[in-house]
Amino acid sequence: MAIRTRKNVFTLVDAQGEWHSDLLWYARAITEMKKKPIADPTSWRYQAAIHDYARQFDPLAQPSDVLPSATERQRFWGQCQHFSWFFLSWHRMYLFYFEQIVSATIKQLNGPEWALPYWNYSDASNPDARRLPPAFRAELTPDQEPNPLLVAQRNPGCNTGLVIADEFDIDISECLAEPAFVAQGTGGSPGFGGPQTGFNHGGGNAIGKIEMTPHGSMHMAVGGFMGAFNTAGLDPLFWLHHCNIDRLWTVWLQRDPTHRNPSQALWRDGVKFAFKDAAGHVVEHTSSQVVDTTATPLLYDYDDVSDPLEVAPGTAEVTVPEQPIPEMVGATDRPVVLTGPSEARLSVVPPAGPGLEAVGTAPEEIYLNIENITSPGAGPVTGFDVYLNVPPGEHAEAHPELRIGRMPLFGLAEASRADTAHAGNGLKYAYRIGNLVRRLQSENRWNAGDVRISFVPRRPAVSLEGTVEAATEPITVGRISMYVA
Amino acid sequence: MWRHPEWWSVALSLAAWIAIFSTPRHAASHQSTAINLLFWLLMVVAMMFPLVMPQVRQAAFHSLWSRRHRAIALFLIGYVLPWLAFGAIVITLQGKLPSDRRASAIVAILIAAAWQGSPSKRRALNNCHRVMPLAPRGWRANRDCVMFGCRIGAACVCACWALMLVCTVSDHSILTMCVATMVAIYDRAALGSA
Numbered sequence: 001m002a003i004r005t006r007k008n009v010f011t012l013v014d015a016q017g018e019w020h021s022d023l024l025w026y027a028r029a030i031t032e033m034k035k036k037p038i039a040d041p042t043s044w045r046y047q048a049a050i051h052d053y054a055r056q057f058d059p060l061a062q063p064s065d066v067l068p069s070a071t072e073r074q075r076f077w078g079q080c081q082h083f084s085w086f087f088l089s090w091h092r093m094y095l096f097y098f099e100q101i102v103s104a105t106i107k108q109l110n111g112p113e114w115a116l117p118y119w120n121y122s123d124a125s126n127p128d129a130r131r132l133p134p135a136f137r138a139e140l141t142p143d144q145e146p147n148p149l150l151v152a153q154r155n156p157g158c159n160t161g162l163v164i165a166d167e168f169d170i171d172i173s174e175c176l177a178e179p180a181f182v183a184q185g186t187g188g189s190p191g192f193g194g195p196q197t198g199f200n201h202g203g204g205n206a207i208g209k210i211e212m213t214p215h216g217s218m219h220m221a222v223g224g225f226m227g228a229f230n231t232a233g234l235d236p237l238f239w240l241h242h243c244n245i246d247r248l249w250t251v252w253l254q255r256d257p258t259h260r261n262p263s264q265a266l267w268r269d270g271v272k273f274a275f276k277d278a279a280g281h282v283v284e285h286t287s288s289q290v291v292d293t294t295a296t297p298l299l300y301d302y303d304d305v306s307d308p309l310e311v312a313p314g315t316a317e318v319t320v321p322e323q324p325i326p327e328m329v330g331a332t333d334r335p336v337v338l339t340g341p342s343e344a345r346l347s348v349v350p351p352a353g354p355g356l357e358a359v360g361t362a363p364e365e366i367y368l369n370i371e372n373i374t375s376p377g378a379g380p381v382t383g384f385d386v387y388l389n390v391p392p393g394e395h396a397e398a399h400p401e402l403r404i405g406r407m408p409l410f411g412l413a414e415a416s417r418a419d420t421a422h423a424g425n426g427l428k429y430a431y432r433i434g435n436l437v438r439r440l441q442s443e444n445r446w447n448a449g450d451v452r453i454s455f456v457p458r459r460p461a462v463s464l465e466g467t468v469e470a471a472t473e474p475i476t477v478g479r480i481s482m483y484v485a
Numbered sequence: 486m487w488r489h490p491e492w493w494s495v496a497l498s499l500a501a502w503i504a505i506f507s508t509p510r511h512a513a514s515h516q517s518t519a520i521n522l523l524f525w526l527l528m529v530v531a532m533m534f535p536l537v538m539p540q541v542r543q544a545a546f547h548s549l550w551s552r553r554h555r556a557i558a559l560f561l562i563g564y565v566l567p568w569l570a571f572g573a574i575v576i577t578l579q580g581k582l583p584s585d586r587r588a589s590a591i592v593a594i595l596i597a598a599a600w601q602g603s604p605s606k607r608r609a610l611n612n613c614h615r616v617m618p619l620a621p622r623g624w625r626a627n628r629d630c631v632m633f634g635c636r637i638g639a640a641c642v643c644a645c646w647a648l649m650l651v652c653t654v655s656d657h658s659i660l661t662m663c664v665a666t667m668v669a670i671y672d673r674a675a676l677g678s679a
Contacts, residue, residue, distance in 0.1 A: 186542075186546035187547075204614070325487055325488060327550050328546070328547065328548060328549055328621070330549075330621060331621040332620075333620040333622070333623070333625050333626075335618065349549065352549075352550045353550035353553075372617075418608075418611065424611075
């Protein structure tokens with residue numbers, strides 16, 4: 001069977017600079033899918049609800065809605081896998097069946113073969129990479145119809161063509177350099193793909209590097225519908241964003257022969273995920289069935305999976321000893337509440353156990369963990385940038401050399417919720433800070449008894465109504481800890 | 486051993502199973518409250534400790550290395566406290582059960598079956614996966630480990646009280662305990678513990 005090729009959306013312009021037919025047919029298919037009732041598996045809203053659905057927060061809810069049965073909702077809705085090693089494989093399946101449904105809809109409209117495009121916001125050669133593709137900002141389609149690719153519920157600047165993400169939002173150097181797919185033990189590397197879990201709704205596990213950035217950061221850069229699990233799929237950009245994340249999985253695998261998918265049977269075949277295909281039939285897959293995009297049933301590839309990173313000569317690749325046991329060497333002794341710029345302090349002790357194996361090997365890795373990040377409400381949140389040992393009385397932003405990383409906080413509300421499907425453990429982020437700590441030590445700016453972590457809030461949050469407002473819900477960090485591995 | 490600091494809590498569980506297997510069985514009404522409570526504790530250690538190994542490991546690996554075993558011990562102490570409180574209630578009520586033990590067992594099984602499929606059980610099972618931040622040292626660390634154990638213990642009581650009721654009403658019959666353990670293991674696995 002023919003392999004279809006998923007293309008960079010910025011290459012989809014026709015000779016006149018007008019909409020490429022792929023984007024025009026995407027818009028027509030969405031218009032058609034939006035006409036179908038929410039209980040129809042091929043409808044726009046059903047497809048979005050597969051990711052997550054909260055009736056009380058559904059912006060398109062109508063009193064006339066007839067939802068699918070509780071059994072069907074339990075099995076097919078709210079299935080998104082996050083903070084889990086299933087993040088990549090589940091979203092690959094999700095996108096595949098969405099693409100199949102859109103393609104079938106286009107066929108019914110007498111359109112051509114179609115493949116989902118991807119949005120490569122990290123393309124350094126494209127000065128427009130961090131603006132929304134033009135077709136997603138136009139008021140009307142070339143058919144002179146209201147454009148379904150334009151969604152009002154996005155951050156300011158998105159729909160007016162401004163650059164909406166900074167270098168840190170789109171960074172892929174960290175995730176693509178991550179040596180292992182699966183997270184190390186508690187407190188260590190979160191891995192490229194995420195931590196080992198069962199079918200995951202729990203939160204509390206460290207978020208995999210690719211899920212954190214660029215996945216989470218770009219969700220928050222677009223904001224609006226894209227800013228929450230239960231509305232993200234309602235923005236047509238969601239699918240192009242995740243297509244790019246899916247592509248980066250292939251890029252990571254191909255750029256280094258030591259990069260491998262998990263070999264554990266628990267990942268490969270331990271959990272089945274259920275979907276409905278374009279014909280409405282129930283289908284189930286395990287992760288091992290979707291590792292090769294060019295094989296049945298997927299049968300697609302990408303126009304570009306080349307390695308975008310240049311490893312500078314002399315730069316040591318991060319080497320990870322075989323399955324090290326991360327050892328905790330310090331932590332805060334009480335929660336930290338983030339209502340604006342905030343600081344927390346902890347002290348660290350020398351390792352006394354498995355961390356000793358790492359010390360003396362050059363270089364040992366040190367991890368900073370921001371644990372149990374929760375918020376009580378479902379309101380808009382804003383991400384934070386995290387800094388290390390900012391001099392007292394000075395602004396963190398004045399010290400880019402002390403920057404640890406970004407906390408996008410995508411999924412905060414869902415991870416904080418304790419209900420029949422969630423444990424409410426909140427989000428957890430892990431950052432490599434070994435090089436930064438060693439630099440501070442060499443500059444005499446390190447005191448193990450007084451380690452300061454600063455949090456700087458990012459852009460103002462935008463509600464679903466489109467109003468810019470400061471995030472009013474307090475965000476609580478359960479604990480900040482440091483590990484040596 | 487570094488990879489499995491929880492080894493000795495597994496050993497405790499095995500020891501509890503051995504103690505239960507090798508102890509002559511008597512009807513609860515023929516035993517003192519203290520003995521009944523001891524059996525209840527043995528049942529909790531035997532059946533529940535293996536199920537909370539993920540949380541025991543969390544307590545260890547979320548602690549400074551030098552206090553990992555203390556963290557586990559404090560967690561387990563906190564964990565059994567809600568169970569002991571529940572057990573005291575059950576034992577007190579057990580004396581008031583009708584003399585028809587079979588009828589009592591059937592009623593208990595029906596209650597357990599009804600509870601098994603309820604949303605409340607599912608919510609309680611999710612709470613068994615709560616993660617609590619632990620202070621690194623001092624009295625706060627000790628307090629947090631005990632509170633973590635209490636919280637998980639309380640969640641486990643909410644999730645598994647009906648199973649334990651069945652075991653108690655059947656005077657801790659080995660068969661009932663084994664079946665109940667299998668059900669509890671299935672519950673944990675089906676939810677997808679880390």
